[in-house]
Amino acid sequence: MDKRFLIIARVGDNSLHPEWLKGITPQFDIFLSYFGDQAEKYKDHADFYEQQKGGKWPKIGEIVEQYWELISTYDAVWFPDDDLLTDAQTINRMFSLFSGHQLSLAQPALTLQSFYTFPALLQKRNVHLRYVNFVEVMAPIVSRDALLNIKHTFSQSPSGWGLDSLWPKLIGNTELNKVAILDDTPITHTRPVGGELYKKNPELSPQHDVKALAKQYSKLNIKRRAYENRFRVYQYLAKSGSKGDTLALFRGKWQKIGSQIRAKFCRRYQPQ
Template sequence: MTKYLIIARVGDNSLHHHWINSKNKNFDIFISYFGNEDNKYANNADYYEHVKGGKWPVIAALVDKNWEIISKYDAVWLPDDDLLVDTNSICKMFDLFTAFNLSLGQPALSIDSYFSHPCLLQKKNSIIRFTNFVEVMAPIFSLTSLERIKHTFSQSKSGWGLDFLWPHLVDGKIGIIDSTPVTHTRPIGGELYRLNPELSPKMDIITLQETYPNISLNKKKIDLKYIHK
């Protein structure tokens, strides 16, 4: 059995086929498809489901339902389906996540990516930056961290606020992995909100703040410390 797992909510324009363009990989992939075609990506996946809905509520249910399977892996990546990256980079990303003993992390974004936080763009001559923040677009969790925070996935339907909450709930190091950047190929939030018009990021973060009154979920300074090549 491989050490790592990708869980991805994917649609008809998903780029996940680039992630598995080589048979030499150190990860399995769980595809959760939200489109309209029967068994569209079943042959691409080690595990597969076909479920409508937003990313985080569906992943919350998926993780709970399949925890016996998921708990056998050392780390789990939850990327959006519009991230462009190949198999070799993902394998290296997982290896660096483990080598630096991270609890929570993400790959950096390539310089030509659509982005919300400039600090997440790749820094040249850096292997990894230790930080206090990763984005909901592509978080990697150690199994211990995933077990600690998986209950939060259902607490924000849009995902807003979760990335500022998670660092308060995990123990250990958090990092942005610069050596293995991914390219975010589409504008922020477009398909998510088009397909799920009921989502309300503003209300989600208000509700999340009420759930965790002792944790400030306001955007704060993101601290970064570099490890150079």
């Protein structure tokens, strides 16, 4: 049976991607791009495989362009970092939520045990998903149509920084219901920010990338400190029903604070 969903991941020697395939039968294909030194190290783990050095997003950009005829046959593609812990059941559910709600851009929420940068992306209790204005470059899910509109940007920020502010402005989210955080399918970020890929590519300069991207797209105003780019929850789908507009805004702010407090009392992920 042809699968509707695809994972494309840049992976190193300590990649957690084997966990993504455990639990139940995956309803997705997986394309691994290995940046380590061992020949064909993960070839048997993948439906599609390659090996090359370099940063995550420029190389993914090359993959998407080179294999667009293949990739465009999938309804949605997930681009996770290799230090994310999850399983096939969660990923299957994640893709189902993404497809069922006709999203263009999303990411799974982070568990409270995760290393994190943005507390707003931590999982919210009793919530299926939140419609927002921002997802992180660590684990974006992109629909086929949205990917067509943003794939040219992958090579424009070697570190990936700044792309998270740019993408929502390129996908036509006029009704504010195409970008979401999926709280129903949380994953765990197992390592501090700045992982193996960045250590192997010391030439990456995130701050330079942010400034260059903001200059290139100056008409869109993608600066993170701009008022219009502050993280917003437009609506959330609670397990007891839908909440929107002002209530969602204030509930989102409160949930952000609450999650940050709870996360302080949770031990960060420790490998077994």
